[in-house]
Amino acid sequence: MIKGRVLALTSNFPRWREDSTTPFVLHLCRELQKIDWQVDVLAPHAPGAAKRGTIEGVRVERFQYMWPSSWQTVCYQGGAMGNLRRNKLNYLQLPFLLFFEWLSLRRKLLSGKYDILHSHWLLPQGFIGRLTASSLSIPHIITIHGGDIFGLKGGIFSRTKRFALQGAAGITVNSSVTEKAVLKLVAKTSPVQRIPMGIKTRESPDFSGKVDELKGLYKKNGTPLLIFTGRLVEEKGVADFLTAIKILLADAVEVRALIVGDGQDKGDMEHLAEELGIADNVVFTGWQPSELIPCFLAAADIFVGPSRTAANGWVEAQGLTFVEAMMAGTPVIASNVGGIVDSVYHEKTGLLVEERNPAQIAQAVKRLLSNSSLRAHLQKNGREMAENNFSRRASALAFDTLFSKVMQCRN
Template sequence: MKDPTKRRHILCVASNFPRWKGDSTTPFVLHLAQDLQKLGWEITVLAPHAPGTQSNETLDGVRIKRFRYLWPERLETVCYHGGMLVNLRNNPFDYIKIFPFLLLETFNIIRELLTQQYSLLHTHCLLPQGFTGVIANLICKIPHITTIHGSDIFALRNPLFLLCKRFTLKHVDATTVNSSVAEHATQELLSKPLRILRRIPMGVAQTLAVPRSTSAKLRNRYRRGNGPLIIFVGRLVMEKGVDDLLKAIGLLIPKLPDITAIIIGEGQDKLLFSSLAEKLGIANQVSFPGWVTAEELPSWYQAADIFVGPSKRSPEGWIEAQGLTFIEALMAGIPVIATRSGGIIDSIHHEETGLLVNENAPEEIAAAMERIHTDKNLTQQLITKGKTLAANNFSRQSSAASFSALFDEVLKNRCPTP
């Protein structure tokens, strides 16, 4: 009889996944799939369709299937563009699209599991993928691991959503979280310990050496005089705190008139932030180049003097569960300023690997930027310790190895050797 633990085909289900080559939508899900394939797992990703995407393709070596949930495709707006919570907040009409989304996601999970030879189901996010995976598994009976990324555990706190979360956690074989704060929030949901709960951060690629000429060109283009060049990377939505960064720059202008900033990313609040820069009188010192590819990003980090990520709690309860861009900045070797928010504190330790400030505190951000700009000894210490911590604790290789070991453990538990 064939040993079921030897089958190594995983169905990975996610609500956000790169829509095409070079897309910056949740690249860490793609990276994990690529790294697991290097360890001998075969990965098929199931994700929602979106306008302009293909239904079936192989993207950077990973097979991806995208399911339709509304017709015509221009109505498929529940996911992507900042994520489901942001889309629902900005367009309440999308709430009526949730039912067909859940129904067709569940149907497509069932169809995949019944028609293909999978050994594991791996769902990204407790809601909705973890929940729809559990419903599908009432029929398919396959080992199921769910990964909590942040918004799925911190937001969606009404009684119905809490009931769905508890139901999901009770019926999966294992749960992973990406930070200490997500681990604590998950444990609080249930009165009894989970079967298996592991903290496995999403991994970040170590920054390869980039040509100095490339970063130098960017630095010459965006920097003024001897002023610091600030960089932000992320979704341009209010909870990322870009407004606080812009206000902090405005506060520093009298002391550092040549300060400039690059705001990399896209999102629903981009125009709001651009308008705020105009209102503060700093529009000529702040640039919004949009998204850049993962391959180009290290050059942008290394062109800058300081990375600032002032994330804060959203009205729905979202907080930064891990903060991959903070770790990318550490890997790239630039000092980091971050808020004492969510799982950021797992990687940014105050005055060791970065400087921490409170949420909604532009004056603290301004003081931290000035301190790093003027204290070169502190800057070098933050860079050295930050790179070491990032390389030791948050590499893509260690993340994939931890997931692979967990998958093997779950398979052995469900299919014990006689």
């Protein structure tokens, strides 16, 4: 029996199977369907994507906001904020994106098919969601992922965020730092609940074989393999990772680095590796399917996540990759910023270093390579923490409780 019908409004959803777009919204929708919620998705269209379709059992409709479709360049490919920074002309598309998102959402909600609207990201979805849902008396839940609360600060943006939040039947955040930022905008009595996004906690049947294959490809003569996975953008700190590799090699600590992911700074990072003279020790794999990321992580000896606070105030709100590394049994070195500290506890589930400090990263690598008992300690505690607190099912069950409560209040 269906518990209720939910429409998820998002600007970040896989455009097709095995897309490079981060799939955590898809994973949440799929897990909710397993526990008897009907979840449909409304997202912006993108060149090459179907207007309507189903991905992993989740129905999605994509609204077009520019004609021809090739002109749609605000969303996807690194996210709206990155696309706006990279090309200021993308700002000209924003009025069309907002209008057609509102129009498409209103049409969907007027169909009478949905009991709850679930907006992912505060801007623009939370704002558009409040405008539409409140006029139709449909409960509105906003999930804040981080970049939406830390970016676009001050003036009209803060007032718009506050307007969206004040009308919500429920507000969820993914970490303590995100919650703190939200509570600066709304009263402490607001319905804010911390629900981190979840990760896969079961290994695929061919997991061990794939890990061995990757070790054969990338580990040479037993040389320790360090790994970064994520978007190649300035705030992820890949430049600090590369500089740390140079420091290690200069200190006669032989290591190899694997950089898994894509992004607008990939070319710059490849050039930096050449400039630093470490290109022979660094492999850029490009984008990899999400189901292979745990295999890459398990094939490595140490995961390094050197995230930085960006000039616009962005910080790593949660950092699923850090938890994925723990789940894969790979010791973690991470920057002591943002929501990372909700999962990486210094000397318990990982090692924390100062942001923008390659020397500390190099020192932490040396410490782990020379101390097998510390590595084992971090691996054990990290895996237990990931399994107990960050599974996709645990995340879905928390949303299940929230949705049920909202449904009861409505009835």
